[in-house]
Amino acid sequence: MHIAIDEAKCMGHGRCYGVAPTLLHDDEEGFVAERGQCWKVPDELLGEAQDAADACPEGAIELLEQAPA
Amino acid sequence: MTETQTEATSAEGAELTHRGCPVVHTDYTQETEIFGHYALLDPDREKARFLFNDTTDRGFFMLQRYDDVREGFQQHVTWTTDVRSALRPGSSNERLLPQDLNGQEHVKLRRILNQFFAPAAVRRMEQMATERCIELIEELKPEGSIDFVAEFAIRYPTDLFLALLGLPVSDGDFFLEWSEDYFNALLAGRPAEATESKKKIMDYFDQAVNDRRENPLDPDLDMVTRLVTARIDDQPIPQEDITTICLTLMLAGLDTTRSALGYIFAHLATHPEDRRAITEDPSLVPNAVEEFLRTFPLVIQAGREVQEPGEFHGLELEKGDVVWLGVAQANRDPRKFPEPDEVKLDRAGANQHLAFGGGPHRCLGMHLARLELKVVMEEWHKRIPEYQIPDGTELRERGGQLTMTSLPLEWDV
Ligand code: HEM
Ligand code: SF4
Numbered sequence: 247m248h249i250a251i252d253e254a255k256c257m258g259h260g261r262c263y264g265v266a267p268t269l270l271h272d273d274e275e276g277f278v279a280e281r282g283q284c285w286k287v288p289d290e291l292l293g294e295a296q297d298a299a300d301a302c303p304e305g306a307i308e309l310l311e312q313a314p315a
Numbered sequence: 316m317t318e319t320q321t322e323a324t325s326a327e328g329a330e331l332t333h334r335g336c337p338v339v340h341t342d343y344t345q346e347t348e349i350f351g352h353y354a355l356l357d358p359d360r361e362k363a364r365f366l367f368n369d370t371t372d373r374g375f376f377m378l379q380r381y382d383d384v385r386e387g388f389q390q391h392v393t394w395t396t397d398v399r400s401a402l403r404p405g406s407s408n409e410r411l412l413p414q415d416l417n418g419q420e421h422v423k424l425r426r427i428l429n430q431f432f433a434p435a436a437v438r439r440m441e442q443m444a445t446e447r448c449i450e451l452i453e454e455l456k457p458e459g460s461i462d463f464v465a466e467f468a469i470r471y472p473t474d475l476f477l478a479l480l481g482l483p484v485s486d487g488d489f490f491l492e493w494s495e496d497y498f499n500a501l502l503a504g505r506p507a508e509a510t511e512s513k514k515k516i517m518d519y520f521d522q523a524v525n526d527r528r529e530n531p532l533d534p535d536l537d538m539v540t541r542l543v544t545a546r547i548d549d550q551p552i553p554q555e556d557i558t559t560i561c562l563t564l565m566l567a568g569l570d571t572t573r574s575a576l577g578y579i580f581a582h583l584a585t586h587p588e589d590r591r592a593i594t595e596d597p598s599l600v601p602n603a604v605e606e607f608l609r610t611f612p613l614v615i616q617a618g619r620e621v622q623e624p625g626e627f628h629g630l631e632l633e634k635g636d637v638v639w640l641g642v643a644q645a646n647r648d649p650r651k652f653p654e655p656d657e658v659k660l661d662r663a664g665a666n667q668h669l670a671f672g673g674g675p676h677r678c679l680g681m682h683l684a685r686l687e688l689k690v691v692m693e694e695w696h697k698r699i700p701e702y703q704i705p706d707g708t709e710l711r712e713r714g715g716q717l718t719m720t721s722l723p724l725e726w727d728v
Contacts, residue, residue, distance in 0.1 A: 257677050260434055261666050276433030276682065303385065303667050
């Protein structure tokens with residue numbers, strides 16, 4: 247499972263890193279530090295990844311079965 | 316006979332449409348009994364996906380479902396804050412920053428402000444916020460009977476607001492009176508009636524800003540120092556913009572937090588099982604904060620002005636139309652939150668509510684507000700775990716932007 251965070255959609259609500267503190271982190275402005283990135287989620291953090299995607303009110307976090315081409 | 320006539324008129328009235336939307340006349344600005352506004356808003360949401368409300372000069376198109384409201388906040392290129400409130404489109408005469416900016420201008424100012432309101436900055440305030448909260452509670456505890464709204468819920472955020480500006484919290488004693496006077500006049504659509512209070516407030520901010528020009532602090536930690544030293548496109552921020560930012564934070568941060576605290580404590584006073592759950596297990600508090608913000612949204616709407624004609628899921632909008640982003644209706648939309656009327660302290664997904672808006676104008680103070688609500692719930696219940704609303708009390712709420720007019724609480728001393 248990959249997680250992708252859309253830089254343009256992220257508005258810094260801070261809900262994702264609140265529910266997924268191991269996977270995601272906040273930057274100085276309150277946006278998720280990993281925005282604009284796409285990476286493979288370690289198995290033990292799949293739950294956090296799902297929680298983060300569910301929590302984002304902007305729909306900025308996407309979970310992908312496959313690594314994007 | 317008259318009865319039949321009235322019926323005929325109301326049936327006709329119900330069929331009235333404006334650009335395909337059923338027309339409603341619901342007035343959300345009047346004072347009602349507590350929860351009276353949700354009793355108007357929730358049924359309106361179920362009448363039709365989009366409504367046109369004709370109670371203001373310009374009228375407004377209402378987006379009410381969770382998905383629509385959320386998408387509406389994201390239409391920030393074509394729908395701007397040139398109208399900030401669908402209920403008071405003319406209120407934009409009173410300038411607010413960063414609210415009134417849009418596009419890149421807005422992003423540039425938010426970039427400067429965000430860092431003082433981000434979770435990292437709010438964590439730096441936590442100790443001070445906790446100490447101040449404890450002081451206020453300890454001061455009130457021996458009284459055993461207070462108006463929670465007037466004696467606690469407005470004082471606490473006012474003190475923290477002053478601290479955020481690097482001002483002495485003791486100034487709250489006189490500052491509060493001015494801010495209340497000005498806010499109430501503004502909300503009633505009569506800012507001219509409070510010009511004196513506004514002048515006192517602006518002079519006070521002006522002095523504070525000048526003081527910081529002379530005695531700068533660390534611009535990474537002190538917001539006013541940052542504002543006086545920052546450059547946007549190589550230009551310093553004008554003095555009147557800095558004082559307008561201070562004024563905006565005051566208007567946006569004090570009444571809202573007071574209101575949230577009022578609804579939370581009205582609920583907890585009347586729901587002993589929830590109150591005891593929180594007292595026994597404070598780890599419930601963060602999710603409870605989200606659930607309270609969801610169930611009792613106090614900013615019931617945000618306004619937007621359409622800049623380019625376009626279609627929104629079948630709704631045809633023209634330039635100059637006013638759009639209502641129905642925050643309260645979205646938070647209480649059963650399509651998104653099952654049994655939306657029920658407070659469930661451990662509701663999954665409670666934090667997806669739109670109480671703080673969304674898109675680029677999402678509430679600047681959300682993390683501070685969350686901290687304030689969390690600290691109060693924790694510290695209050697450590698000290699005053701049992702309290703009630705005196706028998707026979709009638710609770711009322713102001714319209715427009717909701718807040719309880721008073722909340723008497725009593726406890727054993
Ligand atoms: C429970 C408390 C609060 C609630 C429910 C709340 C709600 C909101 C909402 C819904 C918006 C969006 C308005 C729009 O999109 O037009 C907003 C914006 C804003 N809020 Fe809050 N707010 C709260 C507390 C605070 C606090 C404590 C502060 C600051 C100290 C604050 C400062 C602001 C500012 C400056 C904006 C404008 C942001 C912009 O336009 O970029 N708010 N708030
Ligand atoms: S919850 Fe969404 S908008 Fe908020 S910081 Fe995370 S990705 Fe960004």
